Amino acid sequence: MTTSTRAEPRLGHTYADALPELVTDWRAEEPLDPGLVVLNEPLAASLGLDPAWLRGEEGVRFLLGAHVPDGARPVAQVYAGHQFGGYSPRLGDGRALLLGEITTEDGALRDLHLKGSGRTPYARGGDGRAVLGPMLREHVVSEAMHALGIPTTRSLAVVATGRPVVREDGTLPGAVLARVARSHLRVGTFQYARALDDPALLRRLAEQAIARHHPAAAQSDAPALALFEAVRNAQARLVAQWMGVGFVHGVLNTDNVTISGESIDYGPCAFLDAADPGAVFSSIDHQGRYAWGNQPAVTGWNLARLAESLLPLIAEDAGVDTDGAVELATASLSRFATSYAAAWHDVLRAKLGLPAGLSDDALAPLGEDLMALVRGGEGGPPVDHTGFFRDLSAAARGDVAPARDRVLDVAAFDEWVATWRALDPDADAMDRANPVHVPRNHLVEEALEAATAGDLDPLRRLLEAVTSPYEVGDVDARYREPAPASFGAYTTYCGT
Ligand SMILES: Nc1ncnc2c1ncn2[C@@H]1O[C@H](COP(=O)(O)OP(=O)(O)OP(=O)(O)O)[C@@H](O)[C@H]1O
Numbered sequence: 070m071t072t073s074t075r076a077e078p079r080l081g082h083t084y085a086d087a088l089p090e091l092v093t094d095w096r097a098e099e100p101l102d103p104g105l106v107v108l109n110e111p112l113a114a115s116l117g118l119d120p121a122w123l124r125g126e127e128g129v130r131f132l133l134g135a136h137v138p139d140g141a142r143p144v145a146q147v148y149a150g151h152q153f154g155g156y157s158p159r160l161g162d163g164r165a166l167l168l169g170e171i172t173t174e175d176g177a178l179r180d181l182h183l184k185g186s187g188r189t190p191y192a193r194g195g196d197g198r199a200v201l202g203p204m205l206r207e208h209v210v211s212e213a214m215h216a217l218g219i220p221t222t223r224s225l226a227v228v229a230t231g232r233p234v235v236r237e238d239g240t241l242p243g244a245v246l247a248r249v250a251r252s253h254l255r256v257g258t259f260q261y262a263r264a265l266d267d268p269a270l271l272r273r274l275a276e277q278a279i280a281r282h283h284p285a286a287a288q289s290d291a292p293a294l295a296l297f298e299a300v301r302n303a304q305a306r307l308v309a310q311w312m313g314v315g316f317v318h319g320v321l322n323t324d325n326v327t328i329s330g331e332s333i334d335y336g337p338c339a340f341l342d343a344a345d346p347g348a349v350f351s352s353i354d355h356q357g358r359y360a361w362g363n364q365p366a367v368t369g370w371n372l373a374r375l376a377e378s379l380l381p382l383i384a385e386d387a388g389v390d391t392d393g394a395v396e397l398a399t400a401s402l403s404r405f406a407t408s409y410a411a412a413w414h415d416v417l418r419a420k421l422g423l424p425a426g427l428s429d430d431a432l433a434p435l436g437e438d439l440m441a442l443v444r445g446g447e448g449g450p451p452v453d454h455t456g457f458f459r460d461l462s463a464a465a466r467g468d469v470a471p472a473r474d475r476v477l478d479v480a481a482f483d484e485w486v487a488t489w490r491a492l493d494p495d496a497d498a499m500d501r502a503n504p505v506h507v508p509r510n511h512l513v514e515e516a517l518e519a520a521t522a523g524d525l526d527p528l529r530r531l532l533e534a535v536t537s538p539y540e541v542g543d544v545d546a547r548y549r550e551p552a553p554a555s556f557g558a559y560t561t562y563c564g565t
């Protein structure tokens with residue numbers, strides 16, 4: 070095979086063909102002076118893309134949407150969404166394009182999507198652009214999540230456009246993020262389709278979602294409800310994993326909740342240092358709706374919006390009226406709490422090095438007592454989430470001091486450790502479940518600031534650390550420390 074035949078990627082457009090009502094054919098904005106900032110070579114290779122070609126002039130233009138391979142059909146996808154509880158009937162890719170789908174070796178589809186590629190018909194008041202710093206943040210955090218074993222969209226590349234982008238805090242360099250996802254189907258996509266009041270379209274959308282993400286639901290007598298349950302369980306597992314690593318998504322609007330169960334949209338996200346359930350970083354989340362400890366509950370709320378959207382199909386499948394469908398959906402939604410508890414217990418069992426056979430009933434009180442210690446409460450301030458859990462593996466090996474030194478209520482801690490160690494925790498397994506390196510906020514900011522000023526070294530070092538999250542390796546110790554007090558309170562921003 071010659072390089073040139075390998076080079077030109079072949080992109081499908083299954084989604085655009087199946088759901089023409091939910092897309093608009095569109096082209097990316099011409100870049101001014103494109104420059105590849107970061108390329109994810111292993112991901113490129115796993116998708117059958119040629120990294121050498123991607124680095125070349127044509128490849129970089131491809132990553133910006135300016136070079137469209139033969140047969141590709143770039144589209145902007147429409148979706149709706151509840152944003153902070155308020156419904157927006159028409160959001161959609163305002164600054165993004167779905168370039169198309171790549172078929173992996175095992176026959177699965179992967180969306181290739183560009184964020185920051187210019188205004189689309191869904192741009193509303195926006196300029197269609199994205200800023201280099203936030204796109205690099207999405208690159209770092211999504212690759213960290215992937216390395217942590219958490220389902221996520223991936224970042225293939227970040228390309229500078231050479232266009233200055235005007236934001237509140239000044240003029241900043243523009244960039245496009247090339248993102249890979251199992252799909253970009255969101256709860257908001259279903260809300261949009263439901264509002265069109267066209268059951269046949271809603272059915273086609275559900276069939277797409279089932280075929281791409283939850284194929285077992287196709288075998289069910291009640292496929293729409295089976296789809297809902299599959300999404301419910303995938304979201305329960307996802308949020309439990311976020312809670313386990315101290316991840317705060319920051320903007321869990323229904324348009325940022327995927328049907329696949331992958332994390333998406335790393336706009337205002339953050340990782341905790343102090344494990345405070347009320348931790349909020351986003352500048353606009355005044356009520357703490359998307360606080361760390363509120364994520365399971367708000368995911369339940371978002372799933373209720375999905376269930377509502379599916380009601381006509383649930384009714385049709387079961388041969389019942391709307392009231393009957395509401396009853397079925399409500400019963401299914403009410404099992405989210407159980408589903409989440411089971412997922413959280415799986416996360417906790419792994420973090421505590423306890424055997425899979427340990428029952429939830431035995432685990433639950435242990436977990437509650439531990440989380441009370443971690444939160445601090447009356448016994449003191451919250452502890453550093455990542456550092457504390459990692460120190461617990463030393464405790465499993467008999468060196469209790471590092472974890473003990475982190476908590477104020479040492480008597481409660483000692484009692485807890487004695488109960489836990491009696492269960493014979495596996496310290497090596499804990500080292501594979503409790504990261505040493507997460508993209509801590511101060512490190513992310515430092516790397517983005519340097520990258521914006523043209524120095525990519527801190528970004529590379531951070532990427533190296535967070536893509537080997539479980540290995541201490543020879544990574545500088547500062548990559549595993551919480552932010553110094555001088556870093557102050559951290560604030561993140563949406564839509565930059
Ligand atoms: N600069 C912009 N120009 C046009 N539309 C924008 C812009 N920024 C955000 N939007 C639109 O506003 C909505 C909310 O944006 P948000 O900050 O959640 O990020 P996003 O662009 O949606 O990315 P994602 O695809 O990761 O969800 C989306 O419909 C988005 O397309």
Ligand SMILES: [Mg+2]
Nearest residue numbers: 324325333334
């Ligand atoms: Mg979004």
